[in-house]
Amino acid sequence: MHLKRKEMIPIRIHYTEEVKENYWKRIKPLLTRKKEVILNDFIKHNQKFSEFKDAKGLILSDFNKIKSCIKSLELGEPKGFDFMAAKYNTFVNNKDLYCNVSLIDDLGITVCPYCNRSFIMSTRVGVDNKIKSTCQLDHFYNKDQYPIFALSLQNLIPVCSSCNQSKGTEPFGLSPFEIEDVDKGFKFSLEYTKADYTKPEAFKGVTKTPETALYEQRLTLGLDKLYERHNDIGHELFLKQHIYSEDRIRELCESFPELFNSPNEVRQLVLGNYIDKKDVGKRPLAKMTRDIMLQLKFIEE
Secondary structure, eight states: OEEEOOOOOOOGGGOOHHHHHHHHHHHHHHHOHHHHHHHHHHHHHOGGGGGGOSHHHHHTOOHHHHHHHHHHOOTTOSOSOHHHHHHHHHHHTOTTSSOHHHHHHHHTOOBOTTTSOSBOOEEEETTTTEEEEOEEEEESSOTTTSGGGTTOGGGEEEEEHHHHHHHTTSOOSSOGGGOOOHHHHOOOEEEOSSSOTTSGGGOEEOOOOOSHHHHHHHHHHTHHHHHHTTHHHHHHHHHHHHHSOHHHHHHHHHHOTTTOSSHHHHHHHHHTSOOSGGGTTSSTTHHHHHHHHHHTTSSOO
């Protein structure tokens, strides 16, 4: 079978007003009053930044405003804001207080939205409560090229270290903030490559991504090769669809009423992953699992 795939999980829903206000409350002292005044004065007198209104508006801005502003800027513009990148470095190294790990915990994003393959959770261990982290923040727009946006909340994408390193300094054509419906942007499917579908070798990964922006991301992150490593999971999903018939699912649901409220809860247990559209960002490979089982008619919308 072939796996046809695209990636990126929407994350806007996580950026609630409570999260934003808490972020500003923590960033404002780090920024200092002096730097806040500099930002306020610059924004007030620069037409290209007028939509942000003030420093808080810049920090908590919607991604679309950031993107629109950057499109209007000349190379190297604006100058004199390297201190914002320096403040960001202080923020991520502030492990004893509020830092990048604290922000990602507040957001509740647990799986990389670029690849949907890796957990990005962190924990504190040992007597010194040292942070052990698999999460990083990617500056969608590079902080060295656009330092004024180095602390802007929606320019910071919680990602795994692999995707962050692979992406480098160039932005993708689309941000996770621009993906509203996970089913419209990305799709996995299965195709046979050999007659004997009982063998894992019957599965081979290929990728087709019609959207130019997503195609660029796919190549940059090396998602083709990465997902080829999961062909065995595609094989298992195919077999589960054959083994767990509708009658078997119904039987399990009726046999364990104290465990299952619906047949879909049985299906989710069988698959070992989330199957609801709103939950695909909660566990690695949930998007792939959902798409394949929709295709095989094991689950329904």
